Amino acid sequence: xxxxxxxxxxxxxxxxxxxxxxxxxxTLQRTIDVGGQNAxxxxxxxxxxxxxxLSQTHSFSQSLSSxxxxxxxxxxxxxxxxxxxxxxxLHPSVxxxxxxxxxxxxxxxxxxxxxxxxxxxxxxxxxxxxCMATRGAIATNxxxxxxxxxxxxxxxxxxxxxxxxxxxxxxxxxxxxxV
Numbered sequence: 001x002x003x004x005x006x007x008x009x010x011x012x013x014x015x016x017x018x019x020x021x022x023x024x025x026x027t028l029q030r031t032i033d034v035g036g037q038n039a040x041x042x043x044x045x046x047x048x049x050x051x052x053x054l055s056q057t058h059s060f061s062q063s064l065s066s067x068x069x070x071x072x073x074x075x076x077x078x079x080x081x082x083x084x085x086x087x088x089x090l091h092p093s094v095x096x097x098x099x100x101x102x103x104x105x106x107x108x109x110x111x112x113x114x115x116x117x118x119x120x121x122x123x124x125x126x127x128x129x130x131c132m133a134t135r136g137a138i139a140t141n142x143x144x145x146x147x148x149x150x151x152x153x154x155x156x157x158x159x160x161x162x163x164x165x166x167x168x169x170x171x172x173x174x175x176x177x178x179v
Contacts, residue, residue: 014063017060031046133163135155
């Protein structure tokens with residue numbers, strides 16, 4: 001194994017861009033949360049932060065799909081259509097205990113959502129469902145609540161999708177009117 005063949009500069013750039021995206025997402029989250037107050041931040045602020053995330057994500061994607069290659073080997077791979085990242089395997093350069101491996105390396109390899117993300121997603125879906133006439137995912141999944149669906153009968157996924165479409169249409173109408 002020749003460590004000089006690794007695209008270290010490109011990997012560092014990807015790491016930097018990934019950290020920028022994470023910070024921008026956290027900034028957008030803080031803007032939307034407004035410190036836990038029951039208020040809506042200004043739409044231009046939300047839109048500008050979202051556009052920053054979109055731009056950063058696009059840049060990150062471009063860096064992954066067409067990395068700048070310096071070496072002759074990398075240029076040959078680029079001509080053949082393969083990415084310099086395809087042959088890279090993640091492996092620690094020093095020995096690690098099982099605890100270090102579990103805590104430091106395994107989260108980097110995880111492709112499933114963390115418990116925190118799942119809990120936040122569940123809470124968001126529950127809050128949305130509580131505001132819906134059909135009770136959303138709460139009703140379709142058979143979760144017992146104190147409030148029955150306003151529809152009275154059995155709620156289907158199509159009912160929930162129809163209500164979501166109505167919410168989206170009403171929102172789009174309000175946006176058009178506001179602009």
